[in-house]
Amino acid sequence: MSIGVRELRDGLSRHLAHVRAGHTVTVTDHGVPVARIVPVDVPSALERLIADGRVTPAKQPKRPSGRRLKTAGTVSDLVAEQRR
Template identity: 55%
Template sequence: MKSATIGIRELRDGLSRHLAEVRAGTELTVTDHGRPIARIVPIGSDSGLEALVRAGLATLPRSRRAALPEPVDASGTVSDLVADQRR
């Protein structure tokens, strides 16, 4: 897959042309003052995680995260609470 880096202004000024490049398979990295801020990839290309899963280097979670515990009602500062727990 080809890749290219473009600034925000260049993307805005030639949006149709750049989207045609993406449609043709080019991955665009968008920069703001030289710093990457976004990536535009063709639909159907794997994300980094999808590629790792397909290669067998990562696995997706088997179940949802466990529910968070109920908040504890307490008075005082966090420092005081921690000090009480250490006694």
């Protein structure tokens, strides 16, 4: 089921009842899909892949990225300099 933002706002209780019944609601903004409301008990794609044994979750949380470099030029300038 696909609905616009205004329709969702005007009939929120009705649409949430639809989700409680196990259906998925796609919310659109000017016809462009922007969100999906799914029942809580439906596993996500990642959860299904983990349950099937096709994906192994990370053992450690993502490490923070390295320190930021201060440069005077743009990224394009830095790439061009590295290619010389």
